[in-house]
Amino acid sequence: MTSTRIRTRVIAAIALGAVVLTGTGMARAQEVTLTVHHFLSAKAVNHARFIVPWARRIEAASGGRIAFEIYPSMTLGGAPPELYQQARDGVADIVWTVLGYTPGVFPRAEVFNLPSVHGGSAVVTNLAIQDLMTDQLAEDFQDIHPLLVHVHSGQALHTVDTEVRTIDDMRGLKLRVPSRSGTWMIEAMGADPVAMPASDLPQALSRGVLDGAFIPFEVALPLKVVDIAAAHTELADGRRFGTTTFLLAMNKDRYESLPDDLRAIIDAESGEALARSAGEAWDTFEPEVMAFATARGNAMIQVSAEDTQAFLETFQVVEDRWVEDATAHGLPAAALLAAAKAAVARHQQAEPDR
Template sequence: MKRFSMKSLALAGALTAVGLMAGAGMTFAQEVTLRLHQFLPAQANVPKFVLDPWADKVEKDSGGRIKIERYPAMQLGGKPPELMDQAIDGTVDIVWTLPGSTPGRFPSTEVFELPFMMTNAEATSRAYWDIFNSKMKDTEFKDVHIIAAWVHGPGLIHSREPIAKLDDMKGKKLRAPTRIVNALLGQLGATPVGMPVPAITENLSKGVIDGAVIPWEVTTALKVAELVQNHTEFGGDHALYTTTFVLAMNKARYDALPDDLKKVIDDNSGADVSALFGKTQAGTDAAGRKVAVDAGNNIIELSATDVEPWKTAAQPVMDNWVVEMQGKGVDGQALLDEARTLIDKYTQK
């Protein structure tokens, strides 16, 4: 029988202890699983080109210690307007949603949805983040941790019948995403119908609505070019409208992360990420437009001159919003002026 010296046994014991400590070290290196919930199908442009790449990068930057499970199309239950509350109450960990899905709850975000405010999505998203960080973070969004805040590319009208002039809007039942865009469509003569994006396809196919306002990028997932044949684009330096988004995380979940994993989230948050998200989302507009062109649909391109009557007709929406904000204790005119200044600043860069 082989005999072991006391020295050998001591060495073996030391190696075992080292192994146990290494194992314990691996155990103490906290691993976190986060559930990301959102309202579009997984193959849509925003999940595919914005949310998934972001989640993949967070996982990679964390050395695999953060795992982000992705749940598209409201797979975890509820309706799109409930997403923010799901993030706040911890039903899920992260959501992608529209603040405007819950009218009046995040009023300051509406400044970027006002008519003819947006120039391009990247510049407007930077302006949005700046104002979020200085004016909304500790007030309207105090119950949630915001990772990014951005807008989509130019909004336009998709309709069964051609809309080439302002009078063509009369009586048209058009889907709108938010309170402000509802007000805009009503001011322009249409009958606004508020509904979340996933409901557009069914309501167009059943004839409940005559058209919808959405950016080009989401039309492919919704098969809009198959359901309507006319698309009205607005020329000039400013888009008809845009919609604000946030990527929001449960505050307690974020606060409970160890510092190194919190840094991973922080490094993938903020102004540059918001601008990238806006630019990326708008960058997929061209593919959606091509589908409509290839289908032989009618693309109505309004010139900057053609758009002037629309701007004049839309002005009361802005005026009314400023007054409404004053009633909420917000200096709406100052906020509007600041948003315009920041958008212009970032557009010129």
């Protein structure tokens, strides 16, 4: 199958969900309309396979009493780093954003950004995060109502000209990073980190501002990074360069103002159940985009087991740096890291096929 046909099928599949929901056709009168704001396009997997199905389930469960208006691509205004504040201040009822866009606001949840913590699949790591939400991570989310804290399937390295097969190939590359710990990882690899929202990637890569970026394949498709990049790199056994931690959050006052029965419907579609379905959306979509990149003729590189060890050593450098920094800021960093790793290991055993 040609790359054009693969792209057409993939885009067509996700475009089925690329709509604004209004709650029409439901049995009971609409009582509440909730706005949802995020920074990726309506063709992105988070919109079409995660947010839209989630909203539809809530609309159906409420019998039409809850309706959603979903605004992708920052169409309510502002920049991606402002999304958390928009939810906190009520500019939008619900937002989907990257925790790393607001450094220092989520110091505990940052542990799941560490490249040494990611469990190899979004489902595994999402469920591990849920294990820590009530106790170890709760203080990070006092100003909003968290519906889900989750990750994607892990970051591959997408490069425009350079084929990265060893850590020496990283030297001097200008690479986009979505988080503070990602900056540390890139520095430890001898490359130059450049912070920017994912939405700015296509132009930055096309103009040579960046040599590459750490993002999952599912983000690389709607942003056309798969078209711009010539090579895509994973570590041995498909291991990725860590992950990014995301937040689906609701304005606290808006949530608490809802009738008890409507809050219960939203609660039932939050937390662990949503963690699994969101993770499955990411884990299922990733191979589809990899197949498209392969059909397009891009270089699909998996670093050898021997050369992977050099990358893993940089992961340890990042981990040690995070523990030292977080401890200096009064967090029980070593205990938090141990709890995160233990939770990931527990779910890896429970989800052996992931």
